[in-house]
Amino acid sequence: MQLHLGTLYVVQLTTFTLLTLAVLLMGLRYPQEQALRHWGIGGILASVSMLLIALRPAIPLWLSVEVANIVLFAALSLTWSGALALEQRPVRWRLQFSLVFLASALLLAISNAPAYFEQRAALYSSCYMMFNLLTLRVFVSSPHRQRLGYRLITTLVLLLMLAQMGRITLAMHFSQGELAGSPFFAMANFVLILLEFAKILAFIFVCFEALEIRLYKLAMHDPLTGLYNRRAFHDQAALRLAVHAGQPVALLVLDLDFFKQVNDHHGHQAGDDVLVHLARLLHAQLAPFDALYGRSGGEEFVILLTGNAANLAPLIAENIRGALAADAIQTSDAQHIQQTTSIGLAGGIAGQHTLRQLIMEADMALYQAKQQGRDCVRGAMNTL
Numbered sequence: 001m002q003l004h005l006g007t008l009y010v011v012q013l014t015t016f017t018l019l020t021l022a023v024l025l026m027g028l029r030y031p032q033e034q035a036l037r038h039w040g041i042g043g044i045l046a047s048v049s050m051l052l053i054a055l056r057p058a059i060p061l062w063l064s065v066e067v068a069n070i071v072l073f074a075a076l077s078l079t080w081s082g083a084l085a086l087e088q089r090p091v092r093w094r095l096q097f098s099l100v101f102l103a104s105a106l107l108l109a110i111s112n113a114p115a116y117f118e119q120r121a122a123l124y125s126s127c128y129m130m131f132n133l134l135t136l137r138v139f140v141s142s143p144h145r146q147r148l149g150y151r152l153i154t155t156l157v158l159l160l161m162l163a164q165m166g167r168i169t170l171a172m173h174f175s176q177g178e179l180a181g182s183p184f185f186a187m188a189n190f191v192l193i194l195l196e197f198a199k200i201l202a203f204i205f206v207c208f209e210a211l212e213i214r215l216y217k218l219a220m221h222d223p224l225t226g227l228y229n230r231r232a233f234h235d236q237a238a239l240r241l242a243v244h245a246g247q248p249v250a251l252l253v254l255d256l257d258f259f260k261q262v263n264d265h266h267g268h269q270a271g272d273d274v275l276v277h278l279a280r281l282l283h284a285q286l287a288p289f290d291a292l293y294g295r296s297g298g299e300e301f302v303i304l305l306t307g308n309a310a311n312l313a314p315l316i317a318e319n320i321r322g323a324l325a326a327d328a329i330q331t332s333d334a335q336h337i338q339q340t341t342s343i344g345l346a347g348g349i350a351g352q353h354t355l356r357q358l359i360m361e362a363d364m365a366l367y368q369a370k371q372q373g374r375d376c377v378r379g380a381m382n383t384l
């Protein structure tokens, strides 16, 4: 098969430009996806640069060489800033501009060197390695580094850096324009472009992956307290009951006392502050235990205790009640609210008793707690 290099280049350039244009459009359509905008603009700049290089016979040399390369340096730097934006870390514009400026100054400084082509290729590859190393650092230090998209990008960036190292080695091997005609150099460039395609697809993948995880969190959590919402609690509780089949489990239902009065007397915001306070208190009190908890609605919270924690359920419930009643809650507008809670407790054996039965039993115990004066725990471990 005969390959016409010029045609291949046009095909590659067109596909690359369309792909990066798609990334940019997605970044503009979804303003919260800042990373896509960085990578999209970077891709467009790279396409412009490649076009200038391709137009070499028809345009002034300085435009198709120096300007094209400086644009390419800027494009490379956006890979790094895109990674920072993805991680919601501050973009370091000043450092980024300085590095691009330094690379451009070096390019202009070597423009009269006899082996300008080779030195330029080595400079570009070094600049590429520098920005990709910075990008790699962002990805490998991320708490999300185990995600598939992150691992994909890390692998591709490493492969790209290897290919660039090969390019630098070639540039050092040849002299005074011989590199341009080398089939190895053409091959290295071809591999690089293919990997670049894959990298752009991985960028899109990683953004969708992050979006999916964000949506999942939104669907599972109560936005005010950050606790699991009712549906998520039920889903997770069913899983836990299956895992602990045959073992004792306990369920607590907490309901704040006279909470309507808090809203009426102190305002809705103060009411929200009380709910957030209780969520924090639950985190603190339940941290040592095997506990699943969530906000099941309004001023009602639910806790499933498994393992050793199930046997300690009455004590844990009493501790939560006592901790809430002990101190007044300071609201964001500096009011002080004395809040108490009633707690219903039910115990059973996972597998023998369903979540529904446990909740019904705990609700009945909660009703008793409300009837018997509030600010107390009612129910027992062996009621079912």
Ligand SMILES: Nc1nc2c(ncn2[C@@H]2O[C@H](COP(=O)(O)OP(=O)(O)OP(=O)(O)O)[C@@H](O)[C@H]2O)c(=O)[nH]1
Pocket (backbone or CB within 6 Å): 224, 255, 256, 257, 258, 259, 260, 261, 263, 267, 268, 269, 270, 271, 272, 275, 297, 298, 299, 370, 374
């Ligand atoms: N601030 C705030 N209030 C809420 C929220 N969700 C529910 N509420 C309020 O919680 C109150 C619940 O009132 P009730 O069901 O009458 O119960 P209560 O006043 O706590 O009385 P008892 O449960 O009988 O002790 C209502 O006023 C709701 O408006 C919320 O997200 N924020």
